Amino acid sequence: MPGTGEKSVPSGHSSGRLPSGRTGGRSRTTAAQGRLGAGLFEVPPALARDPGSAVLRDPQVPPSRQRCRVCGELVGQARDGMPAFAEGYCPHDGTRFSFTPKLNTGDRVEDRYEILGCLAYGGLGWIYLARDRRLGDHVAERWVVLKGLIDTDDPDAVAAAVNERRFLVEVDHPNIVKIHDFVQHPDPRTGSQVGYLVMEYLGGQSLQERYLGHRDAEGNRAPLPLPVVLAYGLEILQAFGYLHEKGLVYCDLKPDNVLQVGQQVKLIDLGAVLRLADRPRAIYGAVGFQAPELERTENPMDPSVASDLYTVGRTLALISFPFPGFTTEYRHRLPEPADVPLLAEEESYYRLLRRATHPDPDRRFASAGEMRDQVHGVLLEVLSAGDGEPRPAPSAYFTPERGTFGTAAGEVSADGGADQEVDWAAVPQALPTPLVDPSDPGAGFLATLGATEPADLVATLLAAPVRSAEVLLRLVDARIAAGDHDGARADLAEFAAAAPRDWRVAWYQGVAALAAGDRPAADTAFDAVYGELPGELAPKLALAAAAEWGGDDERAGALYGRVWRTDTTYVNAAFGLARVLRRRRRWPDAVAALDGVPDTSSQHLAAQVAAIRTRLDPDQVGKADLLDASARLQRLKMDIERQARLSVEVFTAALNWVLDHPGAERSGTVVGHAFDERKLRTGLERAYRHLAKLADDPDTRSGLVDRANQVRPWTLV
Template identity: 35%
Template sequence: MTERGPDAPAESRLLDLPELPEPDPESLLQANPTPPAEGRPCGNHRCRRPVGAPYAGTEQRYEGYCSHCGTRYSLLPQLAPGSTLDGDRYTVRGCLAHGGLGWVYLAEDTRLRNRPVAFKGQLNPHDAGARVNMEEERDKMVALALAHDSIVSIHDYVPHERDGEPTVDYIVMEFVGGKPLRTVLNEAKAGLRPLGEPLTLEHVARYGCQILSALQAIHDKGLVYSDMKPDNVIHRGTRVVLIDLGGVQRPDDTNRVPVITRYYASPEVALGLKPPDVANDIHTVGRTLAELAEAVEEEPSDYGLGNESFRRLLTRATAREPRRRFASAADMAEQLEGVLRELVSLRTGREYTRPSEVFAPSPVLLDAGLGAVPGPEHWLGRSARAYRSPGLTGPVLDDGRPTAAQVAAGLPVPYPDPRDPAIVQLRLPGPRDPRATVRQWEIYLAAEKESGPARRSVEARLELCRAHLRIAGEIAPDHPGRKDHLARAESRLREAERVLDDTAVNLAADDWRVDWHNGLLALARGELTAAGTHFTRVYAALPGEYAPKLALGYCAECDATGGDAAERTDGVRRAQLLYHAVWRRTPQQGSAAFGLARIHLARGERGTAAEVLGLVPAMSRHYDAARIAAVRIRAARLAEGDRGLPDRRSLAAALRDLPTLALDGEAEAGEERTRLTAELRECLLDWFRRAPRPPDEEGPFRLPEPAARLLARKAPGKPYPPDENGLRRALSRSFRELAQLSGIGPAQHEHLIDCSNAVRPRVWFVSR
């Protein structure tokens, strides 16, 4: 059971609404109950003309006889205050409202200490068809009574006779004291605070999640709700309750006149083309949430991408084609909860993550070296003479943006469809080598030909597509074998599309899988615009998932390096929105943190980039890489010229954090620490020679206090002096240590020794 209350963990209260006080039932009574202005159909099932509706030039009559067939009707309340039913057990207090089929009254159960209950009877007691519908509603309420705590429950069923009138049956339901969403909507539109605070998108998303949970319980019983709208939902306490089950029916029931409200109903149901079904329920929820969202006073700018994610969810829910909507209430609820987590995390800055049920977490960090200790090649590309030159400057830090092919191979992988014929094999551990994966699944597909068309697997072909993309990512761009693997990946993807088209149950909900892999293929080919188009479609289908936002963030980041100034500015803004949304909700997602850090580095925001990486939690597999990257960012030159240098505080922070990094398996010394120490010594020398002196600093230019660690010698003796010559001697020693590392060839060894000799301070011997 989910823990509730103010002391419950924030995660368990995610879906809770602001608690509303229980209203006095008497305050909800209508002083002058008015029948529906549009009237009701005649009780004669052969007539069904409107009765009680106003006509031009005539007074509206709520009682009388049908002008077409003469059948008697009455739309007025049948129970007056003070009336008693069931042997004086129930005492009527008055009218609360009228639904599509009948009046709703407030009554008291005298046997249970006058507990308030709700009575529902026919709107027109002379309508025999309405009585049948009432009996059906009673049976459905009994069936659904224990299905969900957000569905109104039934207590009793009571007949009542009046002199000269037909017997009317009344459903006795729990009294749901609270505020109808229609009232919430109207108060929000009037600029009031219907929940004790302004209505926000977070509230609307919580309403949606709770409504969808109740609808899924109805769908699990083989029924559909049909008439979802703000009038039929009550906000009680921190939860919602669905009332008025008069429209609940079987989705295949073509004999019954459906109970719908055209504004909320789907186009196909509103036009009478088909009876209400699950797709119609999804549409009505989308319209209900859209109407509530329109009453939100203001969308906070700190929701960032969350506003767009919410709009995309509503767009899919209310799509004109039924097959384009969510396949079930549970599917929509899952995506809506993901959007809610995004909204809350962006507003509060707190983590609201939950493992995706659609994408498997990727172990790959989308980074091309920023989070790794630089290898010897970092220095092998520089001329040894550069270290002797008076104009010596350190290299500009590479931001580590991965190639599109690396991203294509490293993005999260969708979980396989459990309906796929190869699901058992897909769930078994597979080989790590993509070439072995190709061999394995080629054997499977060869055997599949003997199984017949019904056993063809979409997921096996998608698995082969991804394996070929991984192989292509390991091959040099100009190698002919790379084009071959890209062609094979496309061939398998096209096969998957054909199998999906031929499948008997062809749901558009599966189309996003094809779009996702088309996006990966386009990325691997460097076609970023096409990739962005495909990933945008996935985002539209799955607005609560982080994977398509991560992919789109990379595409936008690449856009920021091309085109005109306006396109670059838009690309940077878009990439920051996308990366920020993923990182705030899921800080463990190191790829988003590195992407966001690259955006800040491009703007010269050194401190912010390092801060983002410093917030990657220790439980993330990318924690150590993020800490290494933060140290390198704080110390390195980010651009040519003095403005690209770190300030004293940033450099001191890098030097202070260096000894705490988990390098070489947490050994005190090793090759990784040797290489990173060499890089920081080079950064320190560059800073000492080029950084502008503070105007208030007197005497020789001082190094940051933690720099003493980098000036220490391995051999016994005093550390190198804290001046340029001392820094040169320390860096010279680092080059000699690099030359001794494993894997260094003769030519590389000679180059590093030349660098060591070049950077050493010159000593002049003067003879007398």
């Protein structure tokens, strides 16, 4: 089970995996609860269905689903010219079976519920539509659903019904069908009393119906759009989180058991729900959905939160892409991304499914809330990639970026500042960092710490009143910043010994590897964090930096782009994407990335400077680029010195272009000067003389005057 077999962590931290290193505080998905689509997009509603039209005309269990409850073999099959039959005895072990409905149209149960017919059948029982004659009237009918047993000779099925009667009436959640009552009615075959759950009638469509009925733009049957699939996942996980908090597990999730009603999603068919504290006599689940540890012939495990979340992953997978072999070849695994275009295109979604359906239950998400956070993050990413609209949201796991790296193209200084190389030593302390768990014993102490030099911070943390998990991680970070790599590794090893499955171990291993110059190790560590938290942007940013450092621009560009399109507060992603695009000679796209840095950002000016320099790249500069760079420069609000230095760059590029294109059309101006060699030389000369006046050093001033003289227009006098 999740969390078992782990050592206690230092000084009071209950579990390094409770929940998987997630910090406390408000989940970013809280505000969106209760609305299908999380308030981010509109999911097509499921139209209400007339109750009468939903009744089956000829309710039968298909022979292919008639199996003996004891040996599991098919029963009632057609043979020797005889048709299939729904009642009889198993030819293998003699067990009696019956798959016929026990209630007929017109029957009254406890003289209150009038049966209209069968709606459906499932693994545990027939579902009937009924009219509540006590609460309905001639103006409005009250429709309810009665769920009974397929085979009343099955003691496990009877026990399951008794369990339903005991606790399901207490379940009350907007994403779960409401149980109104529990009634009894005699079986017409045996005369024994049969129990029936009375539930609210929901006239929507199951996810299976939505999936089977979906068509693409050409009218061909197609899986559901990924945003819709993820929206369903959010609502299902909301319901699962409620059940798990009450000590219950659902066990039998599949598309048939989830209903969309208008803009709401509800779990139906609670017949397989179990208490986590109970030892179940029987476990109900569907092939292809049920976790492998529950199906083992030797030492099978009991249902758990982990096995429930496995069924969520499998359900989302089935309705999101064509999945042949779901119950056979891929019964307990996912196809490879190379074989499924959606998984290749949406890496974060693939990683989400991979963790949710990991063969080892300890490697899956620790809670429905944790998985829901990651589903929400993946949804934000998928939507932003689809329409280009950023959807920033605060993370419950990471701080914002702590600094910047690779922004030299946006700096204006005496040496030009246009170097495109990244100072990789600055990356570790610029990345976001895991948030502090407020329940940690050392959280209060950490909150008192202000900005200080790394070496001083190390000394302060070593003298902390408690050596808790969060204090230890902060010490690791401080040691990395101070260059004490051996000390950082030792402290991290101490934390890892107590919480080996905590994702923060891999995170700080990656940060330490970056600081030590070990790029392959950093790549491996950040990739592991991405696998654990596929909906978070910080691991993608870190992995992009490691990929860029290793020269893998294709990988780096894809990751930077995903981060940047999703959340424009990650300005390091904008600069990283622009660097990659510029190296790939995609200058307009690089400028577009830099233009996305909002004017509210402290890096907006640097991004605009970098955009000007991208326009002036000698490998592609044209007249339109020069005009655009000039307009940008004139809009920037900078001090006189930086304005003059950047003017030098613009004038120089324009002058070179004019000299290289003597016959080109000359309309327009550059920083107020015409597209003319003499006028541009005059502007460049003035810019140098402005800089000379501002220089404090005599040698620098003299050098600038010499440059001004060199570029000044020639005269005859």
